[in-house]
Amino acid sequence: MNGRPRQRDGAASLTHVLDHVTAVRYVTPLREGGSMPGVVEGADLGTYVVKFRGAGQGLKVLVAEVVVGELARRLGLPVPRLVTIDLPSAMARYEADQEVQDLLNASPGTNLGVDLLPGALGYDGSRPPDADLASRVLWLDAFTANVDRTWSNPNLLTWHRQTWLIDHGAALYFHHSWPSRAPDPQRFADQPFRVGSDDHVLGGVASDLTGAHADLAPLVTTDLVRDVLDQVPEEWFETTDHLPDAPAVRTAYRDHLLARVRTPHVWLPGGAA
Ligand SMILES: Nc1ncnc2c1ncn2[C@@H]1O[C@H](COP(=O)(O)OP(=O)(O)O)[C@@H](O)[C@H]1O
Numbered sequence: 001m002n003g004r005p006r007q008r009d010g011a012a013s014l015t016h017v018l019d020h021v022t023a024v025r026y027v028t029p030l031r032e033g034g035s036m037p038g039v040v041e042g043a044d045l046g047t048y049v050v051k052f053r054g055a056g057q058g059l060k061v062l063v064a065e066v067v068v069g070e071l072a073r074r075l076g077l078p079v080p081r082l083v084t085i086d087l088p089s090a091m092a093r094y095e096a097d098q099e100v101q102d103l104l105n106a107s108p109g110t111n112l113g114v115d116l117l118p119g120a121l122g123y124d125g126s127r128p129p130d131a132d133l134a135s136r137v138l139w140l141d142a143f144t145a146n147v148d149r150t151w152s153n154p155n156l157l158t159w160h161r162q163t164w165l166i167d168h169g170a171a172l173y174f175h176h177s178w179p180s181r182a183p184d185p186q187r188f189a190d191q192p193f194r195v196g197s198d199d200h201v202l203g204g205v206a207s208d209l210t211g212a213h214a215d216l217a218p219l220v221t222t223d224l225v226r227d228v229l230d231q232v233p234e235e236w237f238e239t240t241d242h243l244p245d246a247p248a249v250r251t252a253y254r255d256h257l258l259a260r261v262r263t264p265h266v267w268l269p270g271g272a273a
């Protein structure tokens with residue numbers, strides 16, 4: 001099933017979408033995470049950290065996870081494999097914990113699965129990535145307005161001597177205004193990055209943000225962004241008066257990302273040409 005190509009909307013080109021897995025067993029909740037993700041076994045024998053569609057944060061958080069995670073992957077940053085995962089309704093019945101049972105019952109259909117990195121350690125600064133990787137991660141966070149990679153919430157794992165990026169649900173927060181306001185890509189492009197280099201968990205390691213921008217920004221093309229957005233299950237896109245269907249929502253994300261990549265002088269820490 002790996003990289004299974006699927007034809008979309010009768011388009012001539014083939015698009016790779018996330019692998020789809022059926023859950024077979026709920027193993028344990030990860031209570032340190034704010035959204036209470038859970039460890040789940042898949043029918044493919046994989047083990048996944050599942051971000052549930054029924055968690056309080058809603059579907060937009062899952063969209064941000066896929067858009068930023070898959071963007072990061074295409075830019076060469078280490079991100080655990082993402083899948084979509086279905087929970088059979090029977091699974092909730094065998095769950096003794098009421099809070100978990102409620103979450104499973106609220107999450108029928110497609111959820112997000114993140115490949116579990118067994119034995120991974122939460123990032124504590126004792127094994128920092130090299131300055132080049134740190135600069136690229138900080139660039140990604142500034143570009144996607146990810147406010148959630150600070151010392152209080154590093155959202156980095158150390159696994160096999162490598163730094164891995166997780167939890168991009170807080171990025172792209174512009175979409176939370178969509179129910180009440182028309183999408184405005186330029187507004188996003190004009191917004192500085194709110195996390196200072198002292199607060200960002202890699203602020204002390206990153207050294208060359210201008211170089212990271214010079215390397216990565218040219219890769220953020222219309223085609224690459226379209227490919228990233230094609231990974232998001234259509235049913236996660238919430239429509240509004242201004243965004244009447246999934247293609248409109250997808251286009252709005254594309255326009256926001258393409259507008260912002262052109263304004264590094266606004267959002268890149270230290271500024272950039
Ligand atoms: N792929 C993974 N492999 C191993 N542990 C993970 C993985 N993803 C998340 N975790 C663990 O679960 C915690 C919560 O996950 P996270 O994605 O940060 O969720 P939340 O949105 O609730 O903060 C992480 O801090 C980490 O300890």
Ligand SMILES: [Mg+2]
Pocket residue numbers: 033034153155167
């Ligand atoms: Mg987290």
